[in-house]
Amino acid sequence: MEPAHRVEIHDLRHAFASWSIQNGGDLYELATLLGHANRLSTSKQIRDVRRY
Known part of the structure; x- marks a missing residue:
């Protein structure tokens, strides 16, 4: 089964910034x-x- 979304380094940077x-x-x-x-x-x- 393939993942719904491949996690990229940009995703991790955005998550870090958001958190x-x-x-x-x-x-x-x-x-x-x-x-x-x-x-x-x-x-x-x-x-x-x-916004959230």
Whole structure:
């Protein structure tokens, strides 16, 4: 049986970012940890998480 979705490194990065923000993580610290030069990249990645 094949998995419904193959997990890629991008999925793990997104999960880490989402969990970090959901648990009170700081956006600027998260951007640094992810290696984003532009903080806007990080805020776009997590915008869907903040709705829930």
